[in-house]
Amino acid sequence: MVIQTDGVVLKSSDSGDNDKRISILTRHHGIVTAAVKGAKSLKNRMFHAVQLFSYSNFTITEKGGWHYISNAELTESFIDIRKDVAAISLASYIAELASAFAVVEDCETIMTIVINAFYYLSKNDNSHLTVKPAFELKLAALAGFMPEIEVCAGCCDEFEKGEAIYFNPIKSGMYCSKCANSNSLPLSYDAYLAFRYIVFSSNSRFLLFHLSPVPLSEIAAAAECYILGLADKNFKTLEFYNKMLYKII
Numbered sequence: 086m087v088i089q090t091d092g093v094v095l096k097s098s099d100s101g102d103n104d105k106r107i108s109i110l111t112r113h114h115g116i117v118t119a120a121v122k123g124a125k126s127l128k129n130r131m132f133h134a135v136q137l138f139s140y141s142n143f144t145i146t147e148k149g150g151w152h153y154i155s156n157a158e159l160t161e162s163f164i165d166i167r168k169d170v171a172a173i174s175l176a177s178y179i180a181e182l183a184s185a186f187a188v189v190e191d192c193e194t195i196m197t198i199v200i201n202a203f204y205y206l207s208k209n210d211n212s213h214l215t216v217k218p219a220f221e222l223k224l225a226a227l228a229g230f231m232p233e234i235e236v237c238a239g240c241c242d243e244f245e246k247g248e249a250i251y252f253n254p255i256k257s258g259m260y261c262s263k264c265a266n267s268n269s270l271p272l273s274y275d276a277y278l279a280f281r282y283i284v285f286s287s288n289s290r291f292l293l294f295h296l297s298p299v300p301l302s303e304i305a306a307a308a309e310c311y312i313l314g315l316a317d318k319n320f321k322t323l324e325f326y327n328k329m330l331y332k333i334i
């Protein structure tokens with residue numbers, strides 16, 4: 086069987102002296118893990134197309150239960166991600182998150198936000214600070230975990246401009262100060278507006294927002310807590326990203 090598909094390389098590991106195994110988030114076939122013969126050779130015509138984070142068009146052949154890449158043509162390498170340790174750390178976490186949440190039915194939409202996140206990371210300095218919470222929240226919403234946002238999930242009152250709002254990641258909702266409990270994380274009104282923008286905007290525009298440092302730190306805390314609770318697992322790439330962040334700030 087032969088599959089022709091575009092996809093993003095989310096994981097890459099060595100296999101023998103000259104080969105690699107890569108995991109690709111494909112448009113319609115979920116995540117496919119396949120061998121690439123001679124992938125480490127610079128002379129291989131597929132060398133750039135099968136690199137980690139590359140967005141390419143793949144011909145994947147299945148034989149005897151094994152998949153291998155018979156052809157790959159690069160669309161975008163996002164090469165500039167590799168110039169910045171913060172960007173490469175976050176891209177690794179995004180790849181691990183996407184792997185954890187991607188199911189065949191949703192892989193096209195998740196692939197779209199991964200590509201947009203990689204593009205933004207490769208083009209904008211320090212964009213990891215906004216890309217991280219935006220990707221976490223957008224991924225949660227696309228994976229079927231859209232929080233209650235428009236009104237207080239407790240008393241159904243509408244939020245007023247300037248009001249302090251509380252996000253409860255366990256109950257997946259926004260609460261007013263009267264209804265919030267000890268599990269709720271505080272959001273200033275600006276952070277709340279950015280949260281709303283991220284989950285309701287299109288998959289190609291969800292990164293186009295600006296926040297000053299304080300509301301950005303509020304939304305970062307809420308987004309990380311929310312996605313980790315949904316995933317119910319730890320991510321080694323997140324631990325590495327957070328350690329790296331601690332060192333550079």
Ligand SMILES: [Zn+2]
Pocket residue numbers: 237238239240241242260261262263264265
């Ligand atoms: Zn309330």
